[in-house]
Amino acid sequence: MFLREPERPTTGDWGFTSCFTFGSSSRLVVIWLKRKSCCLLLYLEDGRRSTCRDEDAVKAECGAETSGSASAAVMERFHWVQHRCQQLLLRGSERGRYAAPEGLAKSPSQDNPYCSYSSGKRRAVLSRHGPHQQESEAILRNYKGNAIRTTKYSLLTFIPMNLFEQFHRAANLYFLFLALLNWVPVVEAFQKEITMIPLLVVLIVIGIKDALEDYRRYLFDKKVNNNVVQVFCGKQKAYVERRWKNVQVGDFVRLSCNEIIPADMLLLFSSDPRGVCYIETANLDGETNLKQKQVVSDLPFQGEFTPESFHSRIECENPNNDLSRFRGYMEHSNGARVGLHNNNLLLRSCTIRNTETVVGIVVYAGHETKAMMNNSGPRYKRSRLEKRLNTDVLWCVLLLVVMCLTAAVGHGLWLKDHRDPVFQIDGETSPALAGFYVFWTMIIVLQVLIPISLYVSIEIVKLGQVYFIQNDLALYNEQLDSRIQCRALNITEDLGQIQYLFSDKTGTLTENKMVFRRCSIYGVEYPHEENARRLDVYEEEANAAGPSMTLRSGCSGKSRSCRSLSCTRSSVSLHTLTAESEEEEEEEQTSTHILSRTSAFLNHMARDVIPDPELMRKFHCVHSPESSLASSSSLELTYITDFFLALAICNSVVVSSPRHRQDAECEAAAPLKSLEDIKRMFHHFGFSPLSALSSLSPPQIKSSPNNLSSKPCTHGRTGASTGSSPPSTTEDPESNLEGSDPEGRGQGADAGQLKDREADDDVSTAKVEAADPPGADDDLVYEAESPDEAALVHAARAYSCTLRGRSAQSLLVDLPGVGPLAVQLLHILPFDSNRKRMSIVVRHPITGQVVVYTKGADCVIMDLAERPTGLELSAREIYTHIREQTQRHLDSYASEGLRTLCIAKKVLEEEEYEVWLKKQLLAESSIENREELMLESAQRLETNLTLLGATGIVDRLQEEVPETIEALQRAGVKVWVLTGDKQETAINIAHSCKLLCPNDQLLTVNCDSKDACVALLAELKHQHGGAGGGSAAAGGPEDGLPSSILVVDGRTLGWALQDELSSHFLELSSACKAVICCRSTPLQKSQVVRLIRDQLRVITLAVGDGANDVSMIQTADVGIGISGQEGMQAVMSSDFAISRFKHLSKLLLVHGHWCHCRLANMVLYFIYKNVMYGNLLFWYQFFCGFSGSVMTNSWVLILFNLLFTSVPPLIYGVLDQDASADALMCLPEVYTHTSKVYAPRVFWITLLDAFYQSLVCFFVPYFALAGSEVAELSLGSSINASALLIILLHQVLESHTLTWIHAVVLLLSGASYFGFVLLFSVVCVTCSPPTNPVGVETLQMSQPLFYTICALTTVVALLPRLFFRVLHNTLHPSAVLKSAQMDAVDSEMYRRRMERWNQHEAGVRPDLRPSAASAASCRT
């Protein structure tokens, strides 16, 4: 995606780095350390570097900076730097290397080598194999080794530490309180051990979970620690294999391609001649584009690096977690200091790519590495349902207190009437005090009322739910081989209550597989019809055959076992169990994402752009002109050339290609260029099309043919030039003006001359080169930050304008007929979302001019490309025409739903460039408001652009997006599209994804001022408030009225989000069916979400795929990341990660609904169960003088909840389906009823029912046995058995589906109870005083009375619920029920469909679209 913010500074921005170019040959790099010292690196013309350190000067300078105003300081610094440079340049001519002055060389840290690092600010690192063995040993001993231990416990500390952690939970404290309470003799209710059981069970369950979790971590640590890496061994003088855990600070580590970096280390050597190496940081941040790292500059040795010769001392900051910052310096044995920055540091757990061998010295190891310090645990969100649950639990607490108070008062009164009877043991206690004691006793007795174990159960249920969500085939993406990832484990039920969905457009609704579709250059549209056909064909193919060619040859797959070395998860909740268990999967998933992500750029669709024949002809006639001149003017050809050059280079694409290819290519390219050829080409360009530009700006050609041809081999490498040698094309400015001619020539003359020249020239060479097939280097791999960049580069390549390599200083581009050309890269003004464009400043390879190529959003570029001044009238007219035409084309592109970009250029005169450069450098080197200055500087440059043309990039809609959106809207979910795209594109996409129906009313709110915005909002609200509100209340599209869609642009949105307008905006938007916010910034996206979430108190869901959606995803109640083309930021910050938008419908409509219903029902059932059982004990108090006596054996009492009836609710919470998946997909309307499952009314009804059932369950046995010789335990036996039957059968009534699992669990639960009590009554003779159950149950169960009572109780207890449920279902059948009924009717059809499905699965090619199949069957 194009519109996005820069993600992180790429350079080492510690302190700051300034770069000055003096004249054309030397550059001065000033590296500022923080306040203390400063390093000057001077790149002299011969490639050597000079280093100098001047502390005094810096000190003075820093003082000035702190005291003076910012700009003054900046200016002053600039002058000072200039001054220093002059000196250095002078001296540099005498001596190549600068040692620091004698007095300054001795830094305090050298005098006392231990003071600096022991002071805690910095650390010193020495080579382990250097000359000062002892000193280094002494220093390095203090640093941690590379072994990591992410486990929380060891075998010894597990029990105490785990217990300590667990008692941080309120629930456990409650249990502990109860257990302790039971130890107070006067309130003791049960045997002392028994109240410990719940606590012990919870502690053990959680403890086992924690132990397993920790064990997994231990295994993972072990695996990581035992990875093998090559480390230099001082004794053997060679690299030997060593385990990661044995790597220490100061070791030299050699890594080859695709190896994972074991520790943070400084890059000292790279096999790459330019001293760079590429790393992939996917393990750290999920970004897969390669990052370039640089060997520490100015190392004292040349050539191959040998660890023995490394005697330098490294001082760097103490370990911290800032991934983008590293400061330090390296002090060589001769006292010279070199600054170190982030670009020198290889971070642990990144992967080396595209580089044969690198050597580094470890500076941070193990837990001190930046990767390890950046760990964070899993996300923990609290779901809406859990919040509701908490209030209900509070009600339960209140109920408990009321009951206990009743018992206390009752006991007091009872005691008053019974003074000192024979059964009264402790007659002396006053009734009040006894009542007080009874209160506490009752708290122990009725502890089941508080469903504390519910929290544990909920966690277990959610694990089950997550398991099923992750195992859903419909949420599996075959193409990416990725399942849904549930990253937040405890908000599954929120998925069932979504009311607002905020969606990103690009990559979320669309594929984000950018494919070059068409373009317009010089006001001429090239429709690329072949290309369009190809895209159609591809689409069909994709639908028919599925993806089979989406993989690339790369190394991403290899590293999967070592991914995410950082895995400290710390949490005490059960959630982490799956987090852990899924971790490996996630890792693999990550790797496959990368695999597929990169492959997406390469798939044929994006890569094989079929050139438009007309354009191809025009472009190639640049060098085979005899065919072209008839049809196109040379100016047009210039435009075309520039256009494609801009496409190829104006980007941040990194080219990587297998090495052997490069070498081969190098050889192939070398003989291609002879001086003659170049000259010929040069002439050709000099006089033909490019000279037409001379009317716009005088060409200043500096390129030297000699240089171009002298280093073709270097160019053939990954980059264009080695780091040590300055870009060659800029040398010798005087010698190569032969082809250029300032200003004087008219176009006609050009053409004429050109003709002559062409006639003379040997054109065949050019032709051969034009034919140079791009297919030969097919395995160039472009790694782009955004897919549209890649699309443009591929498009350029289709026209034989191939980007071959990129380095810090230059770009290597193939031009048709010219071959590899080094384009000197002067500046990149990277994309930012404010400017909405990026620019690249290069020295034109052919004309030698300084050219600015700008690529950006059309509105911005069109504004900037007003009309270049100083044109002749005719040229101006032509230009105006081009602009108008291009604008027309842009509009048509936008209405086609294409993403439009404009390409413009600007030729800078040398002086102009110098002026700008100064300011730019100033901006770069400023500290205080660097951002603004940079922005200003960029804006200064990007003016008076010449519009070259525009591109239209197709971003196909993902499959089934319209269906999904329709389903979601039918489900009452309001869909908002928040996009950074332009309004037309957004509306167009909205049309194509059926968000916008043809007869919908479009309310567009674009205002230029806040006042206008106020007025417009008020008016629209007035117009649509009444009708719209009505239709919104009616709840959907079926009312037939045209609904309105609100379209807001970013600027208006900014005002609308302000406090005083937000209410208007809210009202208006809630009256609309959908809202489209275009041109919105990431911040605005999150603001919108927050506004809706907080003001309307609804549950919001945000779905997005890019870094620009992260804030929105994090703000929303449920954040969903789409793992697509744009890296992993969105996924990393999301709660759920899916791979296609269409998965949303199944995720919300089915899983969300299920999860919510299941959990809500389970919670209600759990509360019911506890209240029902707890009340039984309470009713008994009326017959035992409120003494806190229980009629059951205390073991049975405690285990009843903990064991006998604990599993059925879990099964209920995991497996219940109130309607089948198909029915839910067919009837999205059901979704709106989801939240009613756990309405407060339902809670109270449940509570009431629990009271009723407990009354029945107690009093039926009571009346049946009253007055008889019934013993305490016998009464309890029939009550317990009835309660068990009621509770289990209640669940059967409540369950919507019953599978064999339900049956088994229910039977086992019943059997476990009866088995336990029977066994207990046989075995336990004196084991459970005072209520020894021996003989009780056996006797009871041998009597028919027992069964008579149980049957009656069960029927009477369940009768009302059954009857009212039946009445309700019959008289007011809910949509869910209807769908279930429909299911029953359709069961035959369903069975057939299942068969079909299974057949499909058994077949060769799996069905990719189960939901489509079900959708089809819905309609039948």
Add this chain to the structure above:
Amino acid sequence: MMASSYNAKEEDGHHSGAATHGVVGAAKSKKPDNTAFKQQRLPAWQPILTAGTVLPAFFVIGLIFIPIGIGLYVTSNNIKEFEIDYTGADINSPCYNCAQNLSWNSTSQCHCSLNFTLTQPFESTVFMYYGLSNFYQNHRRYVKSRDDSQLNGDVSSLMDPNKECEPYRKNDGLPIAPCGAIANSLFNDTLTLYYIDSNGTKNPVSMVKKGIAWWTDKHVKFRNPGANDNLTVAFQGTTKPINWRNPVYELDPSDPDNNGFINEDLIVWMRTAALPTFRKLYRIIQKKSGTTPTLSSGNYLLNITYNYPVLSFAGHKRMILSTISWMGGKNPFLGIAYMTVGSICFFLGVVLLIIHHKYDTRNTSADIPN
């Protein structure tokens, strides 16, 4: 499928290149298994509770419950039961004097007799109960106040009873056997029954005092301490409960099998009643052979050795004679409840039938076109 196999090749190709550390886990597709369980498509029974589906259940329940209710009711009505209160709370009662002067400490025995008439003969075996009212044998502290291991014959517990027995654990430094409040409050009235025949002579009704306790209690839960038969020796070093007149080994000196802890009156008492008004089995009057009723109708005399004070907590004492059936003693509740519930179910079934006719058909017919 194809994608995954391709993947594997990739992996292999790169193993040779640079992999020094172990790459485990060959590329396997993460495609979830298409099993009925994992895809949540297990064949399930969906109980859709509507009038149409449920109304048969109501009728069935009604049809089953009503006969059961009738059966229970008839059974309960066939049970003969006679109950007489001998508390002596009423001044007219023969036991009034005994009741008034009684306390746990009184040493002299007080006797009283009650006359009563059985209007109907009791044909089968008759169970004689004593009933207590307002006696909270289920009080939490009371229930706990016992030592089961002591009662189970554990010698160490005999000499050092459980703390729960406090304050009836030790007396004068000697452990109480059996300790605790339950044993201490043992019902110690003696009831004897005489049949007064037509010429006024008192014929004692023979009553069996064994077999009144649960078999498990008698044979498993309660045991006398020590191996020797001499209970006096076995209980040496212990003292009697405070309220008792005789030590435990003199509960039934005549029958060693009913003496000490295994005395059945003690065992019955030790099984605490669930409710404050309860009865406990006292004696069994065995059915005579032949056709003579166990207790023929006529006048009877109940002789009471009145030892047990209940007036202090407004309690009442009763003597109950009852035959029993398969469902226990006389209790019409279950029969009536079954009949009522059965009728209600039947009625609701009819209601549902009407509702079903009115609504259910319409709904299903409306749904099918969907």
